[in-house]
Amino acid sequence: MSYLRLGLLSFYSAFSTHQKNKEIYEDLKRIREKLGLLSEDEKIQIEVDKSIEKYEEAKENPDLITELDKEIEKELETYIRANKNGDIT
Secondary structure, eight states: OOHHHHHHHHHHHHHHHHHHHHHHHHHHHHHHHHHTOOOHHHHHHHHHHHHHHHHHHHHHOGGGOOHHHHHHHHHHHHHHHHHHTTOOO
């Protein structure tokens, strides 16, 4: 067996194990969420993930974007531009 095949086999094995561990972790996280056993950081991360999902949906469907969302986005863009120039306010 060539070194390339051996390397690919090792990579596949490690990647497969990583994916399985990731699935198990997510399953355990969902179980802990149902039982109310999540840490504060995990609760915050779930809220952030939900917000990101909503934002992605809104980008795909502009009708979902509210006026408040537009104002917030403008403020963030202004803040980012100001920070790039070194003008932190």
